[in-house]
Amino acid sequence: MPEVLGHVDDGWGKVADAFRSNLEDHDLGAAFCAEVGGRRVVDVWGGVADARTGRPWQEDTIAVVFSVTKGAVAICANRLVERGELDLDEPVATYWPEFAAHGKGAIPVRWLLTHQAGLPVVDVPLTVQDVCAWYPVIRALEAQRPLWEPGSRHAYHAHTFGFLVGEVVRRAHGRTVGAMFAGDVARPLGLSAWIGLPEGEEDRVAHLRAAPPAPPEMAAMVEQFAGPDTILGRALSLGGAFPELVTETGGFNARMVRAAEMPGANMVSDARSLARLYSATIAEVDGARLLEPATLAAATAQQTTDSDMLGMPAGFEALAMRFATGFMVPGPMFAGFGPRTFGHPGASGSTALADPDTGLAVGYVVNQMGGTGGDPRTGNLFSAVEACMG
Numbered sequence: 344m345p346e347v348l349g350h351v352d353d354g355w356g357k358v359a360d361a362f363r364s365n366l367e368d369h370d371l372g373a374a375f376c377a378e379v380g381g382r383r384v385v386d387v388w389g390g391v392a393d394a395r396t397g398r399p400w401q402e403d404t405i406a407v408v409f410s411v412t413k414g415a416v417a418i419c420a421n422r423l424v425e426r427g428e429l430d431l432d433e434p435v436a437t438y439w440p441e442f443a444a445h446g447k448g449a450i451p452v453r454w455l456l457t458h459q460a461g462l463p464v465v466d467v468p469l470t471v472q473d474v475c476a477w478y479p480v481i482r483a484l485e486a487q488r489p490l491w492e493p494g495s496r497h498a499y500h501a502h503t504f505g506f507l508v509g510e511v512v513r514r515a516h517g518r519t520v521g522a523m524f525a526g527d528v529a530r531p532l533g534l535s536a537w538i539g540l541p542e543g544e545e546d547r548v549a550h551l552r553a554a555p556p557a558p559p560e561m562a563a564m565v566e567q568f569a570g571p572d573t574i575l576g577r578a579l580s581l582g583g584a585f586p587e588l589v590t591e592t593g594g595f596n597a598r599m600v601r602a603a604e605m606p607g608a609n610m611v612s613d614a615r616s617l618a619r620l621y622s623a624t625i626a627e628v629d630g631a632r633l634l635e636p637a638t639l640a641a642a643t644a645q646q647t648t649d650s651d652m653l654g655m656p657a658g659f660e661a662l663a664m665r666f667a668t669g670f671m672v673p674g675p676m677f678a679g680f681g682p683r684t685f686g687h688p689g690a691s692g693s694t695a696l697a698d699p700d701t702g703l704a705v706g707y708v709v710n711q712m713g714g715t716g717g718d719p720r721t722g723n724l725f726s727a728v729e730a731c732m733g
Contacts, residue, residue, distance in 0.1 A: 362375050378703070411687050412505065431451065462490070463578040502579070529616075532628065549600065594607075645665055691712050
């Protein structure tokens with residue numbers, strides 16, 4: 344039976360049991376942390392950080408958390424709104440004039456954060472080197488025509504979210520979103536979390552293992568939803584730069600990708616930092632609160648109620664994503680939590696969220712990419728958390 348290290352408060356043993364079960368049946372290595380009212384009640388880790396060498400997952404192991412990054416970027420953008428540096432209802436072109444090309448002049452900043460801008464893909468071929476250089480992606484987005492009438496529908500902007508919001512942050516604020524996150528969020532809270540990983544932290548990073556092959560019947564369904572010619576498939580590949588998110592030495596296992604700023608996908612963190620990050624959005628943590636209550640309420644109000652999810656085939660409605668201003672809100676992703684829960688999952692299975700009604704904040708970090716038949720790991724953990732919360 345896998346060894347689970349760390350600490351669990353009395354009454355939270357079911358979460359440790361679920362975590363151990365995940366390590367036994369699904370995970371390679373992982374860490375999970377839960378806080379209630381800013382007090383840490385679960386802080387566990389275990390398994391293997393690198394299957395190639397057998398390196399164990401340790402207390403300070405960090406991993407790429409994929410789209411969990413979007414929640415961190417949403418926090419930064421909404422902090423700028425709170426400080427009067429950014430207006431969500433102003434056209435993007437107010438801050439980024441070149442964006443107005445090809446009929447995009449009226450798109451408000453808000454629609455970048457709610458995945459309604461019609462720009463989930465780029466038609467220009469891109470390389471990984473282009474993506475890591477930032478500006479080739481920005482030029483491609485300036486030249487891109489929206490796939491639908493902006494504001495009328497939504498579709499997941501898997502990679503472009505980070506470049507679109509990140510460029511607006513850079514233009515409005517003067518720093519990149521990675522630099523803002525480091526200076527205004529991570530450093531004051533003492534987080535081990537980066538959007539653009541310093542080289543000195545590389546030895547702590549868990550090696551990602553690709554998802555297992557899907558059974559034939561499931562593979563056919565996934566092809567319909569996320570195949571290379573679908574909107575989601577094209578969004579995930581970002582102009583062909585990422586035909587696969589993870590290979591043995593490439594994709595998000597590459598130092599070059601982790602070092603760059605890809606604010607939709609490449610934050611590196613541990614579970615403890617994710618839980619603390621979200622705790623600080625709903626309450627004061629060691630004298631710091633990231634979003635004031637009114638800002639938080641506006642940022643986490645559902646925005647996409649009346650827009651269809653473009654490219655969703657019949658039978659996949661249960662996977663529909665519901666967006667607030669940069670965050671995901673209750674739906675299939677966060678089933679079982681309260682109606683004001685917000686956060687963001689990532690492609691690997693990593694997740695971070697908070698429920699302001701209960702004071703709960705959680706972070707989950709893994710290095711085994713999730714399977715394509717639905718990921719049971721978060722369901723196991725979240726059910727246990729729900730049971731312990733009563």
